[in-house]
Amino acid sequence: MKLKVYGDRMSQPTRAVIIFCKANGIDFQEIKIDIAKRQHLTPEYTEINPMKQVPAIVDGRFKLFESHAILRYLACAFPGVAHHWYPADLFTRARINSVLDWHHSNLRRGTTTLIFNAVLAPVFGHPLNPQAAAEAEKILTSSLSKIESIWLKGNGKFLLGNSQPSIADLSLVCEIMQLEVLEEKQVDRLLGPHKKILQWIEDTRKATSPHFDEAHKILFKAKARYNKKQSSGDNYGTESGIRAMLPSKMSLEQLTHGLGCCNKFSGKEITWASTAYSKPLFILFFFLCSFSLSRHSLWCWHTALCNVSFIRSQLELA
Ligand SMILES: N[C@@H](CCC(=O)N[C@@H](CS)C(=O)NCC(=O)O)C(=O)O
Numbered sequence: 001m002k003l004k005v006y007g008d009r010m011s012q013p014t015r016a017v018i019i020f021c022k023a024n025g026i027d028f029q030e031i032k033i034d035i036a037k038r039q040h041l042t043p044e045y046t047e048i049n050p051m052k053q054v055p056a057i058v059d060g061r062f063k064l065f066e067s068h069a070i071l072r073y074l075a076c077a078f079p080g081v082a083h084h085w086y087p088a089d090l091f092t093r094a095r096i097n098s099v100l101d102w103h104h105s106n107l108r109r110g111t112t113t114l115i116f117n118a119v120l121a122p123v124f125g126h127p128l129n130p131q132a133a134a135e136a137e138k139i140l141t142s143s144l145s146k147i148e149s150i151w152l153k154g155n156g157k158f159l160l161g162n163s164q165p166s167i168a169d170l171s172l173v174c175e176i177m178q179l180e181v182l183e184e185k186q187v188d189r190l191l192g193p194h195k196k197i198l199q200w201i202e203d204t205r206k207a208t209s210p211h212f213d214e215a216h217k218i219l220f221k222a223k224a225r226y227n228k229k230q231s232s233g234d235n236y237g238t239e240s241g242i243r244a245m246l247p248s249k250m251s252l253e254q255l256t257h258g259l260g261c262c263n264k265f266s267g268k269e270i271t272w273a274s275t276a277y278s279k280p281l282f283i284l285f286f287f288l289c290s291f292s293l294s295r296h297s298l299w300c301w302h303t304a305l306c307n308v309s310f311i312r313s314q315l316e317l318a
Contacts, residue, residue: 003028003074006048007055008035009218012111013067014055016174020071020167022211024081036123068100071167084164095160099151099168103175107147110140111178119181119226140190147172148196157203165207173204177242180219181226184241191245198246205243216240 005021005028007014021028033039033054040052049056049065056065059077064070075086086096113136117129151159158165159172176197179187191198205212220240 001060004031004058005029005055006031006033006045006057008033008040009215010035010222011054012174012178013171015177015215016167016171017055017057017067017070017074019174019208019211019215020074020085020170022215023208024074024078024085026074026078026080068104068167068171071171072097075167082164084162085167085170087166092160096166096168099159100171103168103172106139107143107172108175110136110138110143111175114140115178115181118186123226137190144176144191144194144197148194152196152200158200158207165204169200169204170208173201176201177216177219177240180216180241181223187241188245191242198242201242202246213240 003021003026005014005017007017007030009015009018009032018030020026033045035054039045040049040054045056046052048058048063051065053065055067055070056063057070057073058064059073064073072086075081086093114133116124117133117136119128121128147159154161156162158169160166160168162169176191179190182190223241
């Protein structure tokens with residue numbers, strides 16, 4: 001019987017489970033439990049998760065709740081899951097579990113309390129509470145700093161110095177993405193100083209593409225709704241504000257302008273890394289320069305390298 005995933009995509013742990021299943025080709029049926037409609041409180045759902053929260057899964061006769069437990073179960077139960085998500089090595093697993101346990105009482109406490117008191121409270125019939133939001137912001141900021149200085153230190157793209165993501169990356173990044181529902185200037189203030197976090201979000205997004213964006217679409221729409229700005233901008237409600245903050249992003253218009261090329265691709269994004277000459281190209285360039293006798297041949301080489309760089313960047317746009 002097909003795996004059933006019960007959840008609401010507005011919930012960050014639900015998105016982590018859905019993205020995990022999709023990224024690993026796990027065949028599953030998504031069953032929406034709409035929190036806003038209180039569907040998580042029904043007797044039918046309480047049979048599946050007596051804690052009355054999402055997500056939960058049913059695999060045959062086996063029921064399970066708590067997203068971290070679900071991710072660990074799926075990683076072990078489905079043979080097609082790539083090793084890096086939850087490697088078999090005991091010490092590696094223990095370290096991933098350590099991050100996951102820390103998450104619940106730190107990063108998650110900060111984000112959920114902040115979002116509830118700064119945005120969501122009225123949806124559930126409570127007043128906004130700026131003081132509680134300010135306290136939560138301190139927990140969040142301290143958590144982000146700890147992630148950067150402890151688990152993202154070094155050259156690895158992902159937590160614990162890994163070159164590929166684990167279930168801890170997915171869970172924590174989905175948590176931080178929930179900040180999308182806040183006003184843009186608030187997200188800027190919270191995440192702007194954390195460049196490593198921004199790059200890590202982007203790396204996790206790319207590693208789980210296109211499922212990451214697809215699962216998060218709902219958040220951008222919710223942002224528009226909560227901030228009552230549906231009609232104020234072309235992209236409002238369809239794009240990630242966090243993604244736009246990446247320091248390594250520039251528009252192709254800026255790039256092509258800089259190279260003196262046409263700007264018919266303007267508006268698309270491109271990474272600095274893809275536009276920089278790679279090391280071998282640099283060496284080749286200077287080697288040829290030193291042997292070039294005329295200014296004309298030098299210009300030809302420069303133009304050729306610009307074109308190579310431009311073509312490479314186009315290929316990376318996808
Ligand atoms: N520790 C749980 C947290 C689950 C949770 O807090 N779910 C929220 C949505 S993100 C929920 O169902 N809230 C409804 C409620 O508590 O009434 C997990 O990781 O699965």
